Amino acid sequence: MKRFSGFLHVMVVLFCIFAFGACSKKAVPSKGEFGAGAGYGADQAGTGPGGLGLSESQWRELGLNTPAERQEFMQRAQGFENDDVYFSFNGYTLSEEARKTLQVKAEFLKRYAKVKVTVEGHCDERGTAEYNLALGERRATTAYHYLVQLGIPSGSVTMISFGKERPLATGHDETSWGKNRRAHFALNFQ
Amino acid sequence: MRYLWRFLPAAMLILLILAVFGPAMSADAAERVYIDITQPFFQRLPVAVPDLKVLTGGDSQVAKDAAGTLAKDLELSGLFRPLDPSGFLEDPQKMGLTETDINFPSWRRAGADYLARGGYEVSGAHIKMQLRFFDAVTGRLVVGKVYEGDLRDWPAMVHRFADEILMALTGEPGVFGTKIAFVQASGKVKEIYISDFDGSHPVQVTHDNSLDLSPAWSPDGTRIAYTSYREKSPKLFVVNLLDGNSRLLSGSPGLNTTPAWRPGSSELALTRSPDGNPDIYLISSSGAVVQKLVGGPGNDTSPTWSPEGRKLAYVSDETGSPQIYVLDLGSGQKKRISFSGNYNTSPSWSPKGDLIAYCGTSGGHYDIFVVRSDGGGVRQLTHGPGNNEEPSWSPDGRMLAFASTREGHSAIWIMSANGDGARRLTRLPGEQQLPRWSPRFQHRE
Numbered sequence: 299m300k301r302f303s304g305f306l307h308v309m310v311v312l313f314c315i316f317a318f319g320a321c322s323k324k325a326v327p328s329k330g331e332f333g334a335g336a337g338y339g340a341d342q343a344g345t346g347p348g349g350l351g352l353s354e355s356q357w358r359e360l361g362l363n364t365p366a367e368r369q370e371f372m373q374r375a376q377g378f379e380n381d382d383v384y385f386s387f388n389g390y391t392l393s394e395e396a397r398k399t400l401q402v403k404a405e406f407l408k409r410y411a412k413v414k415v416t417v418e419g420h421c422d423e424r425g426t427a428e429y430n431l432a433l434g435e436r437r438a439t440t441a442y443h444y445l446v447q448l449g450i451p452s453g454s455v456t457m458i459s460f461g462k463e464r465p466l467a468t469g470h471d472e473t474s475w476g477k478n479r480r481a482h483f484a485l486n487f488q
Numbered sequence: 489m490r491y492l493w494r495f496l497p498a499a500m501l502i503l504l505i506l507a508v509f510g511p512a513m514s515a516d517a518a519e520r521v522y523i524d525i526t527q528p529f530f531q532r533l534p535v536a537v538p539d540l541k542v543l544t545g546g547d548s549q550v551a552k553d554a555a556g557t558l559a560k561d562l563e564l565s566g567l568f569r570p571l572d573p574s575g576f577l578e579d580p581q582k583m584g585l586t587e588t589d590i591n592f593p594s595w596r597r598a599g600a601d602y603l604a605r606g607g608y609e610v611s612g613a614h615i616k617m618q619l620r621f622f623d624a625v626t627g628r629l630v631v632g633k634v635y636e637g638d639l640r641d642w643p644a645m646v647h648r649f650a651d652e653i654l655m656a657l658t659g660e661p662g663v664f665g666t667k668i669a670f671v672q673a674s675g676k677v678k679e680i681y682i683s684d685f686d687g688s689h690p691v692q693v694t695h696d697n698s699l700d701l702s703p704a705w706s707p708d709g710t711r712i713a714y715t716s717y718r719e720k721s722p723k724l725f726v727v728n729l730l731d732g733n734s735r736l737l738s739g740s741p742g743l744n745t746t747p748a749w750r751p752g753s754s755e756l757a758l759t760r761s762p763d764g765n766p767d768i769y770l771i772s773s774s775g776a777v778v779q780k781l782v783g784g785p786g787n788d789t790s791p792t793w794s795p796e797g798r799k800l801a802y803v804s805d806e807t808g809s810p811q812i813y814v815l816d817l818g819s820g821q822k823k824r825i826s827f828s829g830n831y832n833t834s835p836s837w838s839p840k841g842d843l844i845a846y847c848g849t850s851g852g853h854y855d856i857f858v859v860r861s862d863g864g865g866v867r868q869l870t871h872g873p874g875n876n877e878e879p880s881w882s883p884d885g886r887m888l889a890f891a892s893t894r895e896g897h898s899a900i901w902i903m904s905a906n907g908d909g910a911r912r913l914t915r916l917p918g919e920q921q922l923p924r925w926s927p928r929f930q931h932r933e
Contacts, residue, residue: 431715432743433805463674
């Protein structure tokens with residue numbers, strides 16, 4: 299019994315500490331914040347087009363040797379990563395706008411043929427976690443197939459679903475939900 | 489680390505049942521009328537649970553706590569209404585233990601139809617507990633047991649006795665020794681936890697420091713399969729609860745999610761997507777694919793087995809929105825069984841037969857529904873507030889665990905199978921979701 303009551307005491311203390319933290323969470327406004335990169339930039343090894351993640355040998359691997367080339371790459375890479383492809387609720391087909399976005403990405407990938415990309419499928423917060431994992435997978439797959447159709451080698455692209463686990467926007471309205479129903483494209487370097 | 493795995497005391501402890509009291513039991517069996525709590529207008533049975541009597545040895549705290557645990561079990565069953573002990577006139581340390589030395593009329597006057605009475609002896613780290621359950625109206629013993637074992641395992645003994653009480657009155661044992669696995673979210677990290685069926689003693693099972701989801705109990709209750717991103721993409725792992733070791737079971741490219749162990753076998757159904765399209769596969773205990781169970785152009789996921797393991801309910805969005813389907817493995821026939829609303833997911837098949845609980849939409853929120861496996865008899869069990877999702881049946885088919893945001897952040901709740909008596913189980917910081925009720929554990933006697 300002693301062991302359990304000690305454990306319970308710890309849980310009660312923890313609960314009190316977190317209860318105060320939890321109170322402030324309830325004041326989140328309905329218009330959510332957009333965390334740039336939502337933290338998953340840190341999850342990926344070797345990303346970071348801000349020039350921070352790339353070593354000299356990685357630059358040379360990409361065939362980019364002059365400061366001007368590298369600067370141009372970093373700018374284009376930033377645009378590449380910032381531009382997500384969006385989907386309708388429960389949907390995983392590509393809109394006309396989505397196709398245009400993917401065409402721009404395909405151009406980037408053809409220009410910098412050594413670069414690899416991970417397509418992430420995401421969902422908004424509504425509905426069950428498990429179905430959303432499947433939906434996110436399908437969104438990633440759909441974007442992937444279109445890139446391959448546009449001539450990108452399949453070996454350059456990997457896919458992963460995060461379901462509703464890694465939202466970008468934290469609000470609870472359609473504006474936030476729309477931002478989260480996305481395929482995101484994260485660059486990988488060797 | 490071994491001590492962490494003592495949350496399976498019922499499986500590990502050795503209980504000696506020295507005597508079964510109640511010589512009139514066999515005569516009663518022929519005329520036994522079981523109580524059916526699902527009938528309309530069922531009124532909870534008032535029961536008195538005074539503190540246990542300390543016979544020898546110290547630790548009188550157990551006297552109070554054991555009575556409290558038994559009363560809470562009986563109350564959670566939906567069958568009983570425990571009376572307030574502050575209204576009891578008799579001193580539990582003085583009153584008798586058996587039918588010949590208990591003043592039943594006095595208890596009837598206090599409002600009790602039933603009386604639970606017990607005593608115990610402690611010597612060192614050892615306890616011997618005798619528990620009896622009486623019909624206070626007739627003064628007859630309904631069931632009596634003696635338990636012996638490690639002092640720390642007294643809660644398991646009380647839970648076992650509560651199971652026996654339910655068995656005697658309803659023909660089906662209770663689930664008071666069972667556990668509930670769930671996902672505990674703290675910031676970006678999600679780990680698998682286990683608590684007692686009443687939410688007490690939560691214990692962290694995984695330490696992956698990653699995104700862990702969808703715990704699923706093996707049929708013998710010794711292992712939990714779950715999805716983890718600890719190797720970057722969603723792969724299926726199995727943790728052995730007896731030694732804490734976890735191993736990779738399925739790591740195919742894409743999804744390895746929503747595990748469901750097949751009753752009466754060592755196989756699992758799960759969602760895989762090696763070609764990018766989520767489908768439901770059957771894998772062996774070594775992770776090898778046995779067959780694809782559900783394919784097609786839509787997304788298929790969230791399998792749940794019928795009790796005999798011959799049918800599977802699952803989610804498919806092949807019609808454009810996620811709906812519940814039933815696959816008969818024998819014939820290969822698939823049948824859609826949900827038809828209202830445009831979002832029906834998270835099915836859970838009752839271990840006791842023909843009901844499937846699932847999550848559907850109602851008035852802009854998510855709520856729990858039940859339906860027969862032929863698609864008929866849809867009933868809505870929750871009506872808000874907040875979202876109520878991810879139902880999981882208790883092994884006796886009498887209760888459902890589910891995730892609810894009715895009090896803010898998502899927590900695990902339980903309710904009776906008819907929707908009554910919803911109560912909150914988890915009070916941890918962060919969020920709790922994806923509950924999964926354990927099977928009954930094997931007992932060694």
